[in-house]
Amino acid sequence: MRLIKLLTLSTALAVVTTPALAVDKDLAAARGQRSLHGLETYFAQGEGGTNLTSAARYGTWGVDLDGMDTSVAPGDSFFRYANGKALDALEIPADKTSYGAAYKLIDLAEARSQAIIEGLAARSDLTGDDAKIAAMYRSMMDTQTVEARDAAPLAPLLASVRGIKTRSEMAAWMGRSSGTFGSSFFSAYVAADEKNPKINIVNMGQSGLGLPDRDYYLKDNFADKKAKYEIYVADMLRLIGYPNATQAAKDIVAMETKIAEVSWTRIERRDSTKMYNPFTRAELAAYAPGFDWAAYFKAAQLDKASKVVVGENTAFPKIAQVFAETPLETLKAWETFRVIDQAAPYLSARFVRTAWTFRSKELGGSQQQRPRWKRAISAVEGSLGEALGRTYVAQYFPPESKAKMQALVDDLLSAMKVRIDNLAWMSPTTKAKAQEKLSKFVVKIGYPDKWRDYSGLTIDAGDLYGNQERTSAFDWAFQVSKVDQPVDKLEWGLTPQTVNAYYSPTQNEIVFPAAILQPPFFDPEADPAVNYGGIGSVIGHEISHGFDDQGRNYDGDGVLTDWWTAEDSDKFTVQATKLGAQYDAYEPVAGHKVQGALTMGENLADLAGLLIALDAYRISLDGKDAPVLDGFTGDQRAFLAAAQVWRSKRREATMIQLLAVDPHSPDEFRAIGPARNIDAWYEAFKVVDGKYYLKPEDRVRIW
Numbered sequence: 053m054r055l056i057k058l059l060t061l062s063t064a065l066a067v068v069t070t071p072a073l074a075v076d077k078d079l080a081a082a083r084g085q086r087s088l089h090g091l092e093t094y095f096a097q098g099e100g101g102t103n104l105t106s107a108a109r110y111g112t113w114g115v116d117l118d119g120m121d122t123s124v125a126p127g128d129s130f131f132r133y134a135n136g137k138a139l140d141a142l143e144i145p146a147d148k149t150s151y152g153a154a155y156k157l158i159d160l161a162e163a164r165s166q167a168i169i170e171g172l173a174a175r176s177d178l179t180g181d182d183a184k185i186a187a188m189y190r191s192m193m194d195t196q197t198v199e200a201r202d203a204a205p206l207a208p209l210l211a212s213v214r215g216i217k218t219r220s221e222m223a224a225w226m227g228r229s230s231g232t233f234g235s236s237f238f239s240a241y242v243a244a245d246e247k248n249p250k251i252n253i254v255n256m257g258q259s260g261l262g263l264p265d266r267d268y269y270l271k272d273n274f275a276d277k278k279a280k281y282e283i284y285v286a287d288m289l290r291l292i293g294y295p296n297a298t299q300a301a302k303d304i305v306a307m308e309t310k311i312a313e314v315s316w317t318r319i320e321r322r323d324s325t326k327m328y329n330p331f332t333r334a335e336l337a338a339y340a341p342g343f344d345w346a347a348y349f350k351a352a353q354l355d356k357a358s359k360v361v362v363g364e365n366t367a368f369p370k371i372a373q374v375f376a377e378t379p380l381e382t383l384k385a386w387e388t389f390r391v392i393d394q395a396a397p398y399l400s401a402r403f404v405r406t407a408w409t410f411r412s413k414e415l416g417g418s419q420q421q422r423p424r425w426k427r428a429i430s431a432v433e434g435s436l437g438e439a440l441g442r443t444y445v446a447q448y449f450p451p452e453s454k455a456k457m458q459a460l461v462d463d464l465l466s467a468m469k470v471r472i473d474n475l476a477w478m479s480p481t482t483k484a485k486a487q488e489k490l491s492k493f494v495v496k497i498g499y500p501d502k503w504r505d506y507s508g509l510t511i512d513a514g515d516l517y518g519n520q521e522r523t524s525a526f527d528w529a530f531q532v533s534k535v536d537q538p539v540d541k542l543e544w545g546l547t548p549q550t551v552n553a554y555y556s557p558t559q560n561e562i563v564f565p566a567a568i569l570q571p572p573f574f575d576p577e578a579d580p581a582v583n584y585g586g587i588g589s590v591i592g593h594e595i596s597h598g599f600d601d602q603g604r605n606y607d608g609d610g611v612l613t614d615w616w617t618a619e620d621s622d623k624f625t626v627q628a629t630k631l632g633a634q635y636d637a638y639e640p641v642a643g644h645k646v647q648g649a650l651t652m653g654e655n656l657a658d659l660a661g662l663l664i665a666l667d668a669y670r671i672s673l674d675g676k677d678a679p680v681l682d683g684f685t686g687d688q689r690a691f692l693a694a695a696q697v698w699r700s701k702r703r704e705a706t707m708i709q710l711l712a713v714d715p716h717s718p719d720e721f722r723a724i725g726p727a728r729n730i731d732a733w734y735e736a737f738k739v740v741d742g743k744y745y746l747k748p749e750d751r752v753r754i755w
Contacts, residue, residue: 471667
C-alpha cells in the first residue's frame with residue numbers, strides 16, 4: 053500500500069498506517085533522503101496544540117533566557133543549562149507523545165492549515181483542488197456516515213483475500229497491495245537509480261513486519277510489546293468476525309518472527325553500497341525462489357521495468373522461503389489483518405479505538421487520541437498535500453523570508469568550502485572532488501516551482517474509505533508512471549507546510565520547506581548569531597549529509613561511487629567510530645541506549661552543521677567583534693540557539709521505540725553531543741570539567 057501521509061505537518065515522510073509498515077516503507081523510500089527529523093515525527097504524528105497564528109521569537113533577540121537553568125554547569129548538561137527551567141515547566145499534552153520547540157511549529161503549521169481547510173469546507177462554490185480539499189475534510193468529519201457503514205467498506209478487499217486459492221494468487225495480491233490497503237513481504241518503490249540518478253527505477257526492500265522493528269520480535273526487552281501485539285492482532289480479526297482469531301494471531305506473529313530473524317538490521321541497512329543489488333526480474337526469481345515474482349510484478353504494474361534494485365539482498369531468499377513454507381491460511385489471515393490494520397483510521401469508532409489503543413497508546417505512549425478535526429486535517433494533508441501547500445505558501449510565506457534564507461544558505465556553503473580547504477587530514481585529491489561536489493549542490497527553499505497535478509484524483513465528501521483507496525491507487529499510478537523515465541528534478545519530497553529539511557544524495561540537493569523557516573529556527577528580525585545557531589546549524593546539517601558516512605559515497609552528480617582515497621577513508625572512519633562510541637554511552641532510558649552506529653549519519657551531520665554554522669556566523673561579522681547582548685557573546689548566543697532548537701520532552705514509550713528505529717539521536721544528545729566535541733564551545737562557556745567534558749585529544753575532529 054502507498055504511504056498514507058495523514059499529517060506531513062510533522063516532518064518528512066510522516067505517515068499513519070501501521071507503525072511497522074510505515075517504518076519499513078519509509079526506510080526503503082527514504083534511502084535517497086537524509087532528513088533533519090526523519091522518522092521521529094511519525095511518533096509525533098501531527099499532534100496539534102493551541103490555535104496559533106504566528107511563531108513567537110524567544111526573548112527579545114532570539115534566545116529564551118528565562119528558560120535556561122544556569123544552576124546547571126554547561127559541562128554537566130548543556131541541554132539543561134540552555135533549557136532546564138523551560139523543560140521543568142513543559143508538559144506533554146495528552147494527545148501527544150512528544151512536545152517542545154519544533155512541535156510548536158508543527159502546531160503552527162497545523163493551525164494555519166486548519167484555517168485554510170475549514171475556510172474551504174464552509175463554502176459551496178468551489179472547483180478544482182479546493183473542492184477536493186473541502187470534500188476530503190468533510191468525509192473525515194462525517195462520522196454519521198462512517199459509523200453507519202462500519203466494516204462494510206472492507207468487504208470487497210476481505211472477500212478478495214478469502215478467495216485466494218494458491219500461493220501465486222497470494223503473491224499477486226501482495227503486488228496489488230502497493231496501490232490499496234494490504235501488504236507484502238517485500239516493498240516496492242520507485243526512485244532514482246543510484247548508479248544512474250537521472251533515471252527512475254524500481255527498488256525493493258524487505259518488509260512483512262507489523263511491529264516497528266525486528267528487535268521487537270527478537271529481544272527480551274520488547275517481549276511484553278510482542279505479547280500485546282499478538283492480542284492486538286486477534287482483537288482486530290475479531291472486529292470482522294474472523295474464525296478462531298486467537299490461533300490465527302498466534303500463527304501470524306510466529307510467521308512474522310521468522311521474517312524478523314532473517315531480516316537485516318537497521319544498521320546493516322545504512323550501508324548504501326551493500327543496499328545496491330541490481331537484478332533483472334528473471335534473475336530475482338531465480339535468486340529468491342518460492343515466491344511468484346512474475347505474478348507479483350504484473351499485479352503491481354511493474355512487469356515492464358528494465359531492472360530491479362534490491363536492498364537487503366541476502367534476506368530475500370530467506371523471506372521467500374518463509375512465504376513458501378507458511379500455510380496458505382496463515383498468509384490469508386495475515387493479509388486480512390494487514391488490510392484491517394491499515395484501514396482502521398477510516399472506519400467506525402470501534403476500529404479506530406482498537407488501533408489507537410495499541411499503535412499509539414501502547415507502542416507510542418500517547419494518553420489521548422487526537423480530536424477528529426486534527427485527524428481530518430491529516431487526511432487532507434495525506435491526499436492533497438501540495439494542493440494545500442500552494443495556498444499555505446501564498447498566505448504564510450513572504451518572499452523576503454525566501455531571500456534571506458537563500459543568503460544564509462550561501463553563507464553556509466561558503467563556510468563549508470573554507471572548512472574543506474582547511475582540513476588537515478584530507479588529501480588534495482579528495483578535497484578537489486569534495487569541492488566539486490559542493491559546487492553542484494542544488495538548493496530548494498520554501499516551495500516547489502512546479503506543483504503536483506491532482507486532476508486525476510476523485511474525492512467524494514461522503515466516502516472517506518473510498519477516498520483513501522482512490523488516493524492510494526492514484527499515488528501508486530503516479531509512481532509507476534515514473535519507471536524507467538527521467539527523474540523530475542523539480543519534484544519535492546516534502547510539502548511546504550512540513551516542519552523539516554532534507555538532503556537527497558542522488559539529486560545532491562538540500563530542501564527547506566516554508567514551515568521550518570519560523571522561530572526558533574529562523575527569524576529575519578532576530579540577532580544574526582541566533583539565526584546562524586538555529587537555522588544555520590540545520591542548513592549546515594543538511595549540507596554535511598553530502599559528506600557523512602553514507603553521503604560521501606555519492607559524487608557531485610549523485611552517482612553511488614567511491615571517490616575518496618583509501619587513506620582518507622580510513623582517517624574518516626577512525627573519527628566516525630570515535631563519535632559512535634560516545635553516543636553508544638548515552639542512556640536516555642534505563643536499559644535502552646542510543647545506537648551510535650544507527651545514528652551515525654545524523655550525529656556526524658549535527659556536529660558538522662554546528663561547526664559550519666559557527667564559521668558562517670564569524671565570516672558574516674566581516675572582521676568586526678560580535679556585540680554582547682544581555683551578557684552573552686556572539687558565540688554563546690549561537691550555541692544557545694542551537695541547543696534551544698532541540699528543546700523537547702518525550703514519553704518513555706516513545707523514547708524506547710525511537711531508540712530502536714530512529715536514525716536520529718534523542719534531542720537531549722543532539723544538543724550535548726556536538727557541542728562537547730567543539731573547542732569553541734569550551735572557550736565560550738569556560739568549560740573545564742563536568743559529566744560531558746572531553747579532553748582535547750578525545751574530541752572528534754572531522755569537519
